[in-house]
Amino acid sequence: MAVARAQEGDEAAFAVAYRIVQPGLLGYLRGLVGDEAEDVASDAWLEIARDLGRFRGDGAGFRGWTATIARHRALDHLRRQKVRPRASALEQDMLDLPGTHSTHEQALEALSTEYALELVSRLPRDQAEAVLLRVVVGLDGPAAARVLGKRPGAVRTAAYRGLKSLARQLSAEGVTDDGPRTLGESR
Template sequence: MQGDDAELTAAVRAAQDGDETAFRTVYRAVHPRLLGYVRTLVGDGDAEDITSEAWLQIARDLARFSGDADRFRGWAARIARNRALDHIRMRGRRPAIGGDETELEGRASEADTADQALEALGTGRALGLVAQLPHDQAEAVVLRVVLGLDAKSAAAVLGKRPGAVRTAAHRGLRRLADLLDAGNEAEQGVLDGIPLQRESRRGTARSAGVTDSGAPTQKDM
């Protein structure tokens, strides 16, 4: 167990014994990632309220939870997901699932796609691009990379097989890499034009009345 997970496990167990400071530690460690996951389900507008509702249930049911940090993150994600899906059903909307789930049955890459994505997902811009992925891929990427669940725990949240989750995450991360590359190329194109724009503005400033006389003054002579 890694250091951060060991600390979270200890905090969860202390919170179960009624330690309010420990519960705040758990909340600070998990909430930002849990909120990011809910945003992939319902968008920005309702994510805060739904995540708050999930935390109310987490606090209420915490005494019945059993497990370590990874199991806790998966348990919290299942609660948040159920809240989000209830909200979607009440609004008469459905998640925009991309493609038939059967196409995820293929063999996943043997590489650990979560490790490959950590650096790319370290920026807010990359996290924003997750919303452009097919819904099943977005969920898999956020659960695996942002919430840090292993494939088995993520599969339990989604009600799928671990292999299907690994495949969805792998495909999502490949698509995310393409989106990042396209964004970097567009950004570079904008930056390439900046020097000319600045030079143009300098020339405009001189022609707009800025005194720049080349005649020698009495002090220069």
Template sequence: MATPTCTEPAPTTVGVRTEFQRHVDGLLVRIGAGDAEAFAALYDLTSSRVFGVCRRLIRDVAEAEDVAQEAYLEIWGKAGSFDPGRGAGTGWIMAIAHHRAVDRVRSTEGARRRDTAWTRNAYRRPGDDTPERILAATEVEEIRAAIGRLSEVRQQALVYAFFTDHTYAQASSMLGIPLGTFKSRVRDAVRALRTLLAATS
């Protein structure tokens, strides 16, 4: 996503909207009436700030760009409800971007928790606490030593599965492999680690 330099000048009078803010207000009113040219102008003026809001909450640049684009789709769809009398358009835009970013963070965290629960349930044997020992990391040195004895592929799978905030889908994408392949690698790595930890018990 292109991130043009924002040309907003610094406010000159406290409590009074700047010329830039009034211009944004006018563009939003035109967008509400279906003016595509006004939307393009608004994007050029505000995209760097919108992306900045998303980037502060979302670590992944590409994902932050996606969320910024989603914010603009919402802006286009809701511009008809914007009322300059209730507040400046710049604040209205940034609130939409912030809400979108927060929603994405919550969604990603929820997916990560589901992946973690899936791992616990999928790889547990009766009486086996390997997933919990990995996730809780209460025996850090023992676990590090055992992981260090695994193959590079297995180590990589465990690191992405248990020691990062990435979901399985994100991890598989970053590694350039299908999601099913990544899950198989994690399963294989957990089994190998289970064997090593059992030998040290």
């Protein structure tokens, strides 16, 4: 297993673990802190690299452990910034309106990511985090609950409600949507 080999000092194995974990971790952080996600992820990975020897567990455990570290870094960041995560995502959305992208297709693809983040950021915080940890990071229920410091039942409910709410919003906007969706129109 990559993590175990990395703990024995294998740099290539650590690179493998990084590439497996980073996409979901960065997505989760984008949901939490918007466009500061890269910086926060960088901080988190420095801590992960330093504390790797402390970790005990398998690959799934490594996902949960790294998510916990990333979450703490994100919350530190938010405390420093005194900015609500949804506000930061919102500002980012406003800056990233299509039109600055080179092709129509790229604009749509970029928008879809931003739009997804915007929908998630409209959810209550506990639902948004539960959905992101379950769906984007790929944690199971107990692991997500441990990351959030909550009971598994509470996190399961939050994830369910979050997804249901997202589906409802999508269907509602789907009915009225008859053109390329932009943030300005969706508001």
